[in-house]
Amino acid sequence: MSDNICLSIAMGVKIMTSSDFTGLNTLNTFVNQSRNNLLNYFCKTCFVLGKFNQSTQFYEMLGTCFLIKNNLIATSTHVIGGNTSNLFIFFPEILEINSYQDVSNTECKPIPAEIVSQNPFSDITILKTDISYSGNLIPLGSFDDTSILETLWVFGFPHCVEGRRVFTAQQAELGAKILLSSSNIKSKFGVLNIQSRPGQSGSIVFSPTKNKIVGMLAGAYAIDCGISLGGINPRELNQTTQCISAEYISEMLEE
Structure with a gap:
């Protein structure tokens, strides 16, 4: 027995056998299948x-x-x-x-x-x-369920308003939680560290750790600068995207 193996045993570290690696491969296969099933759900x-x-x-x-x-x-x-x-x-x-x-x-x-x-x-x-899903729908949550720098998934159709229909999956970190006011009514938003494009408004914002849809993409933070370059407000070209908390969708379903 080599010195390295003797040291590992003395430290209480389990030496992996071929059967252990087989178990890990089976687990990885299960995880990958579960991930793909989840992604297929959003498709x-x-x-x-x-x-x-x-x-x-x-x-x-x-x-x-x-x-x-x-x-x-x-x-x-x-x-x-x-x-x-x-x-x-x-x-x-x-x-x-x-x-x-x-x-x-x-x-x-x-x-x-x-x-x-x-x-x-x-x-x-x-x-x-007139459309339905035969399985269980993923529940709606809230940005209350999330933490700053948590990785969230985004699903939608960027550039569809320009005639490009491509279902696109992205992931981004939650950079901030904010309150935005409309007619003196404040609502919860999350700020994702990602640049969004026309067509993505209405996209799903999903937390894979909570298994909930926590928000809906609203759009890039930008004020009108009075300049348009190819129909684009230059101030939209930033890495911050605002998303409304999904709890407000739940409230509308309860009305």
Whole structure:
């Protein structure tokens, strides 16, 4: 027996055998499968929200939305804007996270959606649509459940307003918890250390440690600087993105 092994035994460190490594490989396989199943869940419950343009006879993408209850979806009110009719969600192009997405595919499967309720203070709209999920839905939580520098996952469709429909998974640290006021009503927000792009409003913000949807992406923090470069406010180009706490979605479901 070598000196190194004798020292390890004397220190109370277990020497790993081939069966131990087999057990670790089995555990890693289980963890990877569970992770992929979770990611696949978001593929099936996160959608593009769009409208049908009567003038052009084409569907246009407005932003991201996601399933919060069977037949009900949530998005940011500013995503809808003045579009109160001819709203649709587009059935997911992929159902598995590791699938390739064909960006040249312009076909879509629209499902009609109608506005059920809106909260102008928290910028949240709930819509009703004919879609459901056969399994258990991931519960809604709050930024109260999270800690600063915790890693959160973001799921949505960046750049969809520019005609690019790509379901995208990202992760970012929670940089701050803030209160924002609208008409003297304060709401809880989380600030993610990530740059967001048009189309991501309404995206899912998920805590993998709490297994809850803790927020919904609202957009980049920026004030109007009076300058537009290619339709972009330069002050939006920063690594801070504001997200409304998901507890306000829960409150609307209880009304």
